[in-house]
Amino acid sequence: TRIFQSVNCVKLLYAFLSFAGVSCNSVEKKIYVHLNYTVSCVRLLNATHQIGCQSSLSGNVGVLHVLESEENLDWVLHSGPNPPYMVILESPLFTRSVMMKLKNGSGRVAGVAVVAPNTNPAEGFSPHTTCPNENTGVYSETYEPTMANCNMTVWNPLGNGLSYEEFDFPIFSLKDDNDTQVIRQCYLDHNRAGNGSTPQYPLCAMQLYSHMSAVTDTATCMRRNAINFSLNPEMVCDPLGDQNVWASTRPLNNTAKGHKMWESVVIAAARLDSRSFFFDIAPGAQSGVSGFVTLLAAAHALRNATQEAQPNRTILYTFFQGETFDYIGSSRMVYDMENKQFVVDLDNVHSVLEIGQVGLRADSKLWLHTDPVSRRNESVNKEVEDLIGNLRSAATGLNVTVDVPGFSQPLPPSSFQRFLRARPIPGVVLEDHQSAYTNKFYESMYDNAENLNVSYPPNLTPEEQLEYITDTAVTEVATMVARALYRQAGGEESQLSSIKADPQIVTKMLYSFLVRSNNSWFQQLVPSDFTSYLANRPPNFYVGVVQQSSEPTLLVQYLLANLTGSTINITQDNCKNQREDESDKMYNYMWVQGAAPPNSTEREGYCVRSTARLSKALSPAFDLEQYTSKNFSTWTESRWKFIKGRIFLVASHELEMLTLGVGVGVLLSSLLVTYIISSKADILFSSGREPTNATY
Ligand SMILES: *[C@@H]1O[C@H](CO)[C@@H](O)[C@H](O)[C@H]1NC(C)=O
Ligand SMILES: *[C@@H]1O[C@H](CO)[C@@H](O)[C@H](O)[C@H]1NC(C)=O
Ligand SMILES: *[C@@H]1O[C@H](CO)[C@@H](O)[C@H](O)[C@H]1NC(C)=O
Ligand SMILES: *[C@@H]1O[C@H](CO)[C@@H](O)[C@H](O)[C@H]1NC(C)=O
Ligand SMILES: *[C@@H]1O[C@H](CO)[C@@H](O)[C@H](O)[C@H]1NC(C)=O
Ligand SMILES: *[C@@H]1O[C@H](CO)[C@@H](O)[C@H](O)[C@H]1NC(C)=O
Ligand SMILES: *[C@@H]1O[C@H](CO)[C@@H](O)[C@H](O)[C@H]1NC(C)=O
Ligand SMILES: *[C@@H]1O[C@H](CO)[C@@H](O)[C@H](O)[C@H]1NC(C)=O
Ligand SMILES: *[C@@H]1O[C@H](CO)[C@@H](O)[C@H](O)[C@H]1NC(C)=O
Numbered sequence: 001t002r003i004f005q006s007v008n009c010v011k012l013l014y015a016f017l018s019f020a021g022v023s024c025n026s027v028e029k030k031i032y033v034h035l036n037y038t039v040s041c042v043r044l045l046n047a048t049h050q051i052g053c054q055s056s057l058s059g060n061v062g063v064l065h066v067l068e069s070e071e072n073l074d075w076v077l078h079s080g081p082n083p084p085y086m087v088i089l090e091s092p093l094f095t096r097s098v099m100m101k102l103k104n105g106s107g108r109v110a111g112v113a114v115v116a117p118n119t120n121p122a123e124g125f126s127p128h129t130t131c132p133n134e135n136t137g138v139y140s141e142t143y144e145p146t147m148a149n150c151n152m153t154v155w156n157p158l159g160n161g162l163s164y165e166e167f168d169f170p171i172f173s174l175k176d177d178n179d180t181q182v183i184r185q186c187y188l189d190h191n192r193a194g195n196g197s198t199p200q201y202p203l204c205a206m207q208l209y210s211h212m213s214a215v216t217d218t219a220t221c222m223r224r225n226a227i228n229f230s231l232n233p234e235m236v237c238d239p240l241g242d243q244n245v246w247a248s249t250r251p252l253n254n255t256a257k258g259h260k261m262w263e264s265v266v267i268a269a270a271r272l273d274s275r276s277f278f279f280d281i282a283p284g285a286q287s288g289v290s291g292f293v294t295l296l297a298a299a300h301a302l303r304n305a306t307q308e309a310q311p312n313r314t315i316l317y318t319f320f321q322g323e324t325f326d327y328i329g330s331s332r333m334v335y336d337m338e339n340k341q342f343v344v345d346l347d348n349v350h351s352v353l354e355i356g357q358v359g360l361r362a363d364s365k366l367w368l369h370t371d372p373v374s375r376r377n378e379s380v381n382k383e384v385e386d387l388i389g390n391l392r393s394a395a396t397g398l399n400v401t402v403d404v405p406g407f408s409q410p411l412p413p414s415s416f417q418r419f420l421r422a423r424p425i426p427g428v429v430l431e432d433h434q435s436a437y438t439n440k441f442y443e444s445m446y447d448n449a450e451n452l453n454v455s456y457p458p459n460l461t462p463e464e465q466l467e468y469i470t471d472t473a474v475t476e477v478a479t480m481v482a483r484a485l486y487r488q489a490g491g492e493e494s495q496l497s498s499i500k501a502d503p504q505i506v507t508k509m510l511y512s513f514l515v516r517s518n519n520s521w522f523q524q525l526v527p528s529d530f531t532s533y534l535a536n537r538p539p540n541f542y543v544g545v546v547q548q549s550s551e552p553t554l555l556v557q558y559l560l561a562n563l564t565g566s567t568i569n570i571t572q573d574n575c576k577n578q579r580e581d582e583s584d585k586m587y588n589y590m591w592v593q594g595a596a597p598p599n600s601t602e603r604e605g606y607c608v609r610s611t612a613r614l615s616k617a618l619s620p621a622f623d624l625e626q627y628t629s630k631n632f633s634t635w636t637e638s639r640w641k642f643i644k645g646r647i648f649l650v651a652s653h654e655l656e657m658l659t660l661g662v663g664v665g666v667l668l669s670s671l672l673v674t675y676i677i678s679s680k681a682d683i684l685f686s687s688g689r690e691p692t693n694a695t696y
């Protein structure tokens with residue numbers, strides 16, 4: 001009956017999976033369905049720990065078990081007869097409590113697959129820590145002990161810390177689609193125990209591969225890299241790192257690094273990156289996109305004013321990468337500024353205005369966060385008061401109210417903290433929360449368009465969605481930021497009313513970064529060799545490795561160039577060679593593919609001149625080879641060969657032995673037949689040969 005059953009299951013599964021183009025091997029009585037959508041958690045390492053997940057070298061195999069409730073864990077951890085189990089979790093069960101129990105019972109757990117829901121969970125979810133970048137901001141025991149470790153304000157109270165745990169089994173994410181339905185069905189048909197009975201073979205099983213090359217910590221893997229490199233260039237891990245994007249309202253001589261005598265710079269900062277529990281999904285809508293889109297829109301709003309009535313101070317727009325991982329981008333820029341490796345140095349920095357999470361304003365309110373410790377200094381305090389004053393007056397007449405948190409509260413996690421670590425620079429961090437985050441999905445896969453309430457009426461085509469104005473709140477904030485920056489840079493009061501952010505541009509940016517980057521607008525703004533990176537989904541804002549610019553970095557650079565630069569009429573070659581005819585390399589030139597004129601399919605490219613450039617966002621710890629540094633980020637990412645998964649039916653051991661027995665029997669009898677045939681060949685084949693002989 002078992003053989004009958006297994007044939008039956010193959011038919012059944014085959015019916016479910018006929019769309020998958022899977023061929024059924026009737027000899028093996030097994031069926032493999034490869035999972036197309038494999039989103040996995042990977043291993044990361046820092047100075048002291050490894051976090052994340054991995055499988056064994058040959059992948060982990062386990063019998064599927066769809067967890068129905070937390071109580072049901074007992075089956076997986078104790079009573080189930082067929083360990084190890086591959087646990088399928090519906091997202092409400094992807095909690096710290098369940099995951100820590102699975103981690104503790106890892107001998108019976110082969111892996112976990114979490115089914116991602118199609119709408120965000122109402123109660124919120126954050127796999128990040130409650131106190132992001134706790135040890136690498138400014139609030140240390142030496143700076144101000146009472147403010148260290150989020151003693152005064154817990155910024156991310158929903159954080160369950162799962163992203164920073166180590167699991168010695170693979171964890172994948174599954175989309176809630178037909179593919180996943182097949183898995184659930186396979187479980188229901190084969191593995192689900194009836195009343196008290198144990199499920200019968202063959203059972204539905206899953207195999208997940210996500211073997212990671214690096215172990216232990218960053219120092220260990222960097223040492224292994226160095227050893228391996230001399231033998232064969234096979235690395236085991238790479239430092240997390242990327243590029244920061246920056247531009248200035250006045251062209252700065254980028255060849256001359258370090259102090260610029262007459263330059264006074266107002267830094268306007270935002271962060272670019274984000275993360276989630278899973279490697280491939282980091283939408284960062286509120287945590288990253290809301291802030292940098294606001295800053296991009298403000299930079300655009302300031303283009304005319306800063307060209308026509310140049311204020312005395314230069315505004316430096318900076319977009320930091322890798323901030324999630326202990327402030328990689330900002331710590332690098334500050335380090336470079338201190339070591340005369342950046343275009344301006346710290347002495348040139350007048351003040352900092354950072355745009356944090358600003359997409360979820362309650363009562364149209366924004367909060368101006370400042371550092372109470374540096375404000376104890378009278379002159380710093382005065383500058384901070386001036387900046388707050390500029391922000392307040394910039395908000396008048398707009399649908400934005402700004403306020404300061406009512407008590408002496410430290411700064412939320414922000415790039416500005418890395419400037420303060422170097423010296424007491426005046427600055428403000430703009431946020432939509434007074435104390436704890438309003439973002440219920442900080443650094444999670446749910447921090448997406450839905451979280452920012454970006455939605456479209458049904459039946460709009462993608463092109464109509466691109467143009468559809470979803471949001472005016474971000475535009476208002478951008479206008480306020482632009483006006484405040486202009487005042488802060490010493491610009492004329494009379495110009496202020498002409499500075500307005502463009503809602504059309506804001507809405508197109510939100511669409512491109514939150515819904516799909518492959519749209520007619522972005523296609524025009526990028527060079528032709530970049531178009532293959534545009535996709536029908538939002539970009540992944542997870543930081544890159546070893547300074548390979550990730551796709552969002554370059555997108556932001558192209559956008560910044562378009563929004564702050566100008567087009568110039570020079571040839572494509574001249575543009576790509578950065579205008580060799582021009583001796584002072586004050587600008588950056590980019591050839592973008594442009595749009596096709598009506599009645600033509602041929603795009604007409606053009607050259608954009610701007611000050612938008614990239615700078616290193618690699619932690620100084622790797623240049624200094626201080627892999628156990630406490631000051632700088634030490635995060636590295638393990639390498640892996642492949643990440644994949646499949647499901648199949650496993651026969652019982654008995655069935656396998658039976659198959660083996662039959663196989664051995666067949667082999668023996670065929671050997672016997674061969675022996676008989678060859679020993680009696682003369683007799684058997686003599687008549688066959690005769691006709692051929694007869695022809696002679
Ligand atoms: C997996 O991808 C292949 C090729 O893209 C496709 O033919 C197949 O239908 C997909 N399988 C499933 C289960 O979606
Ligand atoms: C881990 O499992 C052991 C037995 O396997 C149990 O005694 C212990 O309480 C568990 N720890 C936690 C934190 O659940
Ligand atoms: C936290 O801050 C309070 C004062 O605000 C102080 O009394 C307490 O000792 C601090 N706790 C730690 C662990 O530093
Ligand atoms: C490394 O990461 C772990 C896990 O998040 C953390 O507990 C530890 O403090 C980190 N080590 C350093 C030196 O930052
Ligand atoms: C999923 O299955 C349903 C019902 O079998 C079918 O109507 C639908 O088209 C399938 N969707 C995909 C994406 O295959
Ligand atoms: C830029 O700096 C370089 C190196 O200091 C110098 O040679 C060049 O003349 C400067 N260009 C301008 C336009 O100031
Ligand atoms: C900037 O000036 C140009 C012409 O000088 C005008 O067409 C454009 O609308 C202005 N842009 C903004 C944002 O004010
Ligand atoms: C101001 O914002 C509030 C809340 O977001 C909104 O209800 C109101 O319509 C806005 N007013 C204007 C003039 O935009
Ligand atoms: C800008 O600088 C010039 C010369 O350095 C000075 O005369 C002028 O008053 C300054 N303007 C403002 C608004 O500070």
Ligand SMILES: *[C@@H]1O[C@H](CO)[C@@H](O)[C@H](O)[C@H]1NC(C)=O
Pocket residue numbers: 521524525561562563564565566567608
């Ligand atoms: C920016 O992009 C728009 C739309 O593609 C284009 O019309 C404009 O000329 C571009 N501006 C610059 C300075 O590149």
Ligand SMILES: *[C@@H]1O[C@H](CO)[C@@H](O)[C@H](O)[C@H]1NC(C)=O
Pocket residue numbers: 569570
């Ligand atoms: C660009 O320059 C070329 C030659 O220098 C000239 O023929 C052409 O008309 C210019 N185009 C524009 C739009 O100014």
Ligand SMILES: *[C@@H]1O[C@H](CO)[C@@H](O)[C@H](O)[C@H]1NC(C)=O
Pocket residue numbers: 598599
């Ligand atoms: C494009 O083609 C249409 C019809 O083929 C014609 O009416 C129109 O004038 C053309 N436009 C241009 C800019 O050539």
